[in-house]
Amino acid sequence: MAVRHYTLDFSLSAPADSSTTVRGLQSIFQEQEMTETIHNTEGHGYLATFIGKNGRFVVLRIHKHGLVTIDLQCYEADNLMQVDHLLNALEKKLKTLLHKNIRRIKRLPALQRGAKVDRYWPTADGRLVEYDIDEVVYEEDSVYQNIKILHSAQFGNILILNGDVNLAESDLPYTQAIMGSGKEQYTGKEVLILGGGDGGILCEAVKLKPKMITMVEISFHLHIDQLVIDGCRKHMRKTCGNVLDNLKGDCYEVLVEDCVPVLKKFVEEGKNFDYVINDLTAVPISTAPEEDSTWEFLRLILDLSIKVLRPSGKYFTQGNCANLTEALSQYEELLEKLSCPVDFSKEVVCVPSYMELWVFYTIWKK
Amino acid sequence: MAVRHYTLDFSLSAPADSSTTVRGLQSIFQEQEMTETIHNTEGHGYLATFIGKNGRFVVLRIHKHGLVTIDLQCYEADNLMQVDHLLNALEKKLKTLLHKNIRRIKRLPALQRGAKVDRYWPTADGRLVEYDIDEVVYEEDSVYQNIKILHSAQFGNILILNGDVNLAESDLPYTQAIMGSGKEQYTGKEVLILGGGDGGILCEAVKLKPKMITMVEISFHLHIDQLVIDGCRKHMRKTCGNVLDNLKGDCYEVLVEDCVPVLKKFVEEGKNFDYVINDLTAVPISTAPEEDSTWEFLRLILDLSIKVLRPSGKYFTQGNCANLTEALSQYEELLEKLSCPVDFSKEVVCVPSYMELWVFYTIWKK
Numbered sequence: 001m002a003v004r005h006y007t008l009d010f011s012l013s014a015p016a017d018s019s020t021t022v023r024g025l026q027s028i029f030q031e032q033e034m035t036e037t038i039h040n041t042e043g044h045g046y047l048a049t050f051i052g053k054n055g056r057f058v059v060l061r062i063h064k065h066g067l068v069t070i071d072l073q074c075y076e077a078d079n080l081m082q083v084d085h086l087l088n089a090l091e092k093k094l095k096t097l098l099h100k101n102i103r104r105i106k107r108l109p110a111l112q113r114g115a116k117v118d119r120y121w122p123t124a125d126g127r128l129v130e131y132d133i134d135e136v137v138y139e140e141d142s143v144y145q146n147i148k149i150l151h152s153a154q155f156g157n158i159l160i161l162n163g164d165v166n167l168a169e170s171d172l173p174y175t176q177a178i179m180g181s182g183k184e185q186y187t188g189k190e191v192l193i194l195g196g197g198d199g200g201i202l203c204e205a206v207k208l209k210p211k212m213i214t215m216v217e218i219s220f221h222l223h224i225d226q227l228v229i230d231g232c233r234k235h236m237r238k239t240c241g242n243v244l245d246n247l248k249g250d251c252y253e254v255l256v257e258d259c260v261p262v263l264k265k266f267v268e269e270g271k272n273f274d275y276v277i278n279d280l281t282a283v284p285i286s287t288a289p290e291e292d293s294t295w296e297f298l299r300l301i302l303d304l305s306i307k308v309l310r311p312s313g314k315y316f317t318q319g320n321c322a323n324l325t326e327a328l329s330q331y332e333e334l335l336e337k338l339s340c341p342v343d344f345s346k347e348v349v350c351v352p353s354y355m356e357l358w359v360f361y362t363i364w365k366k
Numbered sequence: 367m368a369v370r371h372y373t374l375d376f377s378l379s380a381p382a383d384s385s386t387t388v389r390g391l392q393s394i395f396q397e398q399e400m401t402e403t404i405h406n407t408e409g410h411g412y413l414a415t416f417i418g419k420n421g422r423f424v425v426l427r428i429h430k431h432g433l434v435t436i437d438l439q440c441y442e443a444d445n446l447m448q449v450d451h452l453l454n455a456l457e458k459k460l461k462t463l464l465h466k467n468i469r470r471i472k473r474l475p476a477l478q479r480g481a482k483v484d485r486y487w488p489t490a491d492g493r494l495v496e497y498d499i500d501e502v503v504y505e506e507d508s509v510y511q512n513i514k515i516l517h518s519a520q521f522g523n524i525l526i527l528n529g530d531v532n533l534a535e536s537d538l539p540y541t542q543a544i545m546g547s548g549k550e551q552y553t554g555k556e557v558l559i560l561g562g563g564d565g566g567i568l569c570e571a572v573k574l575k576p577k578m579i580t581m582v583e584i585s586f587h588l589h590i591d592q593l594v595i596d597g598c599r600k601h602m603r604k605t606c607g608n609v610l611d612n613l614k615g616d617c618y619e620v621l622v623e624d625c626v627p628v629l630k631k632f633v634e635e636g637k638n639f640d641y642v643i644n645d646l647t648a649v650p651i652s653t654a655p656e657e658d659s660t661w662e663f664l665r666l667i668l669d670l671s672i673k674v675l676r677p678s679g680k681y682f683t684q685g686n687c688a689n690l691t692e693a694l695s696q697y698e699e700l701l702e703k704l705s706c707p708v709d710f711s712k713e714v715v716c717v718p719s720y721m722e723l724w725v726f727y728t729i730w731k732k
Contacts, residue, residue, distance in 0.1 A: 001431045005373070011480045037403060037415075044421035049403075055410030059425065061439075065367045067480035071437070073427075106479070108486055109494040113472070114377045114433035119493075120474055127485075127496040128475040129721065132689055154688045154723045170723070173716070322520045323498055350539070352716040352723060355495065357520045357536070 002076045002115035006087055010094055011104040012066035018046040021062055024097040028089050034058065054078050066101075068094065076112070117150070121165050123356045124285065125323040131353075133158070137235050142227040149235045155353040157235050159198055161228070167198050168353035169238035175200040177349040177360040178277055178316050186210045192266075192273040192308065194259050194301065195280035197228040199240025205277075206243055206252055213252035214273075216259040226256070263304035276305045278317040283331045285324060299334055302363075306340045311365055315342075319359035322348050328359055341366040368442045368481035372453055376460055377470040378432035384412040387428055390463040394455050400424065420444050432467075434460065442478070483516070487531050489722045490651065491689040497719075499524070503601050508593040515601045521719040523601050525564055527594070533564050534719035535604035541566040543715040543726040544643055544682050552576045558632075558639040558674065560625050560667065561646035563594045565606025571643075572609055572618055579618035580639075582625040592622070629670035642671045644683040649697045651690060665700055668729075672706045677731055681708075685725035688714050694725055707732040 010016075029036060034050035041047045046062040056078065059071040070090060074083050091107065109130070112119060119133045131152055138149035148160040156169030167174060176182060179201060186208035193201050193215040205213050217229065233244035247254040255262060259280070278301060284294040305315055319328050328346075335344055344363045351358050376382075395402060400416035407413045412428040422444065425437040436456060440449050457473065475496070478485060485499045497518055504515035514526040522535030533540060542548060545567060552574035559567050559581040571579050583595065599610035613620040621628060625646070644667060650660040671681055685694050694712075701710055710729045717724050 001429075001433070003427075003429070003433065003435060007371075007477065007479065009479045035406070037405065039403065039415065039417055040401070041417055041421060041423075047417070047423065049405065049415055051405055051407055051413070055407060055429075057407075057413065057425075057427075059423075061369075061423075063367075063369070063421075063480075067367070067369065069369060069439075069479055073435075104484065106484065106486065108477075109488050109492050111373065111474075111494070113373065113375050113435055114429075118470065118472065120472065122475050125498060126475050127498060128477070129495045130493040132491060132493060132722075170716075350536075350716055350718040355721050356498075357718065 003073050003113040004076055004078075004080070004083070005111040005113055006070075006072040006074075006083070007106075007108050007111075008070040008072070008087055008091055008094075009104075009106045010068040010098055010102055011106070012068070012098060012101045013103050014101055015064055015066050016062050016068055016098055016101065018062045021068065021094070021097050022046060022048070022060075024093055025060065025090065028086070028093060029058070032056075032086060056083070066103075068098070076115070121160065121163065123354070124164075124282070124321040125356060127356070129355045131155075131158070138231040140227045140231065147227050147231055149231050152353070156238055158353055159228070159232060159236060165353060167200060167236075167239060169236060170352040171200075171239070171354075172204075173349055174318075174351045174354075174358070175204050175239075177347060177351075177358075178279060178318055179204060180275075180314065180316055180362060181347060181349075181360075184275065184314065186275070189274035190214075190272070192216070192276045192305075194263075194276070194278045194305070196277070198232045198236055199229075199244040200236075201277055201279055202252060202254070203239065203241040203243045206249065210251055215252065215254045216262045217254050217256045260300065260304070263301070263308065266308045267304060271308060272310045272313070273308055274310055274313050276309055276313070276315045278302075278305060278315065282318055283320040283324070283327050285320065285327055295330075295334070298331075299338075302334070303339055306338060306342060306363075306365065309365060313364070315363040317361050317363070319346065319361055321354070322357040322359055331361075335361075335363065369439050369479040370442055370444075370446070370449070371477040371479055372436075372438040372440075372449070373472075373474050373477075374436040374438070374453055374457055374460075375470075375472045376434040376464055376468055377472070378434070378464060378467045379469050380467055381430055381432050382428050382434055382464055382467065384428045387434065387460070387463050388412060388414070388426075390459055391426065391456065394452070394459060395424070398422075398452060422449070432469075434464070442481070487526065487529065489720070490530075490648070490687040491722060493722070495721045497521075497524070504597040506593045506597065513593050513597055515597050518719070522604055524719055525594070525598060525602060531719060533566060533602075533605060535602060536718040537566075537605070537720075538570075539715055540684075540717045540720075540724070541570050541605075543713060543717075543724075544645060544684055545570060546641075546680065546682055546728060547713060547715075547726075550641065550680065552641070555640035556580075556638070558582070558642045558671075560629075560642070560644045560671070562643070564598045564602055565595075565610040566602075567643055567645055568618060568620070569605065569607040569609045572615065576617055581618065581620045582628045583620050583622045626666065626670070629667070629674065632674045633670060637674060638676045638679070639674055640676055640679050642675055642679070642681045644668075644671060644681065648684055649686040649690070649693050651686065651693050661696075661700070664697075665704075668700070669705055672704060672708060672729070672731065675731060679730070681729040683727050683729070685712065685727055687720070688723040688725055697727075701727075701729065 034052040039047040045064045048060045050058040057073045061069045133150045135151040140147045145162045158168040159166040189210045191213040400418040405413040411430040416424040423439045427435045499516045501517040506513045511528045524534040525532040555576045557579040
């Protein structure tokens with residue numbers, strides 16, 4: 001049984017008078033037959049807790065610097081209408097008591113804690129966002145990671161790997177961006193996809209009638225695994241269509257192998273591609289490359305990819321969210337240090353389920 | 367001084383053993399020199415509160431049905447590294463204590479309560495979302511409403527009216543959608559814009575060389591006011607360009623008048639338009655039309671607009687967020703009851719700053 005956690009905050013122009021405020025609210029808590037405990041905060045304002053029926057619990061703090069915060073926790077099976085009335089009563093009374101002193105009243109949608117279906121998936125830049133998720137469609141723990149596919153009424157099914165939103169069925173703009181935003185001519189071309197386990201890129205690329213697509217599906221470093229492909233084939237069909245049903249089609253082949261040795265083999269064989277699409281990983285948030293092996297890996301993949309790219313070819317990849325400017329700069333510095341000199345452009349794209357703008361790179365040989 | 371409110375929740379397969387769990391955590395709270403109060407919950411699990419240095423406050427609840435919740439409140443001026451260590455210690459210890467019983471551990475980004483700049487602007491479907499807002503650029507209370515323009519690193523300036531996100535500088539997709547998603551030919555056409563106080567539609571429409579745009583700027587019913595135009599002209603220039611600098615241009619005119627009498631006058635005069643773009647209001651969330659005068663108003667505007675529409679003309683408007691299916695159905699029912707029979711199509715669009723998909727309507731005479 002989940003806990004609903006309500007907050008109600010009054011920001012004030014000047015500190016509130018504790019005794020008046022407390023006295024003013026007393027009758028409301030008494031009506032609710034709540035048991036009050038007053039705490040000694042050692043000079044940090046007034047703090048009282050109230051225990052009520054059905055596990056209801058309230059924290060009232062009158063902070064010293066012009067802020068009154070109220071927390072109300074109750075169980076989801078509680079009478080939520082009653083709980084709402086209680087909050088309304090507290091809000092109304094505080095409005096009267098604090099009146100001209102009020103700068104802002106903030107009452108947030110209740111946090112749902114410990115619910116069966118988890119709705120909170122923070123953004124890459126660390127913001128709290130709640131999704132309209134109503135069902136767990138698929139959940140597996142592979143040897144590498146936790147894999148979830150959750151259903152959102154508006155975004156369709158969403159693939160979440162180790163707590164990071166990867167791709168939703170609504171996210172065609174992601175796939176289009178990492179394929180060059182419709183500005184490229186894929187017909188008759190040779191394409192290499194690194195990663196892309198959800199099948200989105202492969203599905204869109206196949207429609208464009210390329211000569212051949214080679215997709216290298218597994219990266220031991222990044223733990224892309226068979227259970228991801230299995231889940232997506234079944235539950236992300238708006239994204240992958242039927243391309244994951246078979247590992248080989250008229251113009252594509254999926255190699256279930258680690259991409260590094262495959263890339264090395266391509267380099268040795270002198271195999272070339274018109275487009276290399278790297279969908280393996282976002283730019284790491286950590287900006288200490290020496291401590292994060294993902295940076296090392298990123299550079300290795302980049303170097304090998306540029307080697308298999310035709311002189312006129314293009315390399316596409318995601319960066320990270322637009323707000324992680326330091327990590328993105330670091331990536332751009334890395335681009336300047338590759339063994340083969342490259343130029344790049346970037347584009348900021350709105351991916352519907354991400355709740356933040358995302359940066360994509362196009363890289364080509366100088 | 368804002369309060370940072372951390373939550374750490376353990377969802378369990380079976381109820382936790384209170385005494386073992388409490389004893390296990392005791393040393394951590396003692397090390398922090400926190401004063402413990404144990405509360406009588408009358409059979410609703412274990413509940414203890416802890417008061418620490420610098421106004422730190424912790425609530426530990428071991429719920430009866432397999433959930434442990436921890437709240438930690440501290441001031442933003444506190445040593446946040448230390449606070450993080452404390453949470454890490456609690457998480458680590460609980461991992462050991464609860465071990466194989468753990469279904470999910472959830473530690474959300476801290477809520478910032480009472481902060482100078484408010485970052486929480488819930489979606490139309492009532493979800494909690496945090497924005498990357500770092501500055502209040504403009505704030506005015508007009509006789510009608512509270513007007514804010516806030517700066518977001520990724521979305522640019524955001525216009526917020528009475529707490530509702532209206533439009534950000536990143537939201538060209540909104541403007542494009544309400545103009546027919548690029549499928550219309552505006553050159554040489556006569557266009558009527560209702561509302562649109564941010565100047566976005568006017569700015570984009572002017573670029574398409576129409577014969578004449580009439581924008582009717584003020585709706586007394588919906589409280590669009592001069593202070594909105596003033597704020598947007600100054601702080602939303604990526605949206606409105608320079609079109610709000612003058613109320614009259616080569617091919618446009620802004621009438622600062624209530625739109626209802628203006629529309630009635632157009633009907634009387636037999637004035638016609640190729641496109642009517644209604645940017646006055648979203649479909650009301652309330653699905654009790656008899657109790658909400660906005661529904662009444664919506665119908666009036668629709669009827670008048672269809673009357674001034676050429677037989678080949680199109681009427682564009684926003685609906686609401688895709689999840690408010692009931693309100694949208696209600697609107698579609700209203701469309702079937704207009705005095706002049708109409709057909710409609712709808713489109714679901716991702717507006718970057720909205721954090722939810724948005725529905726737009728195209729309506730035409732049968």
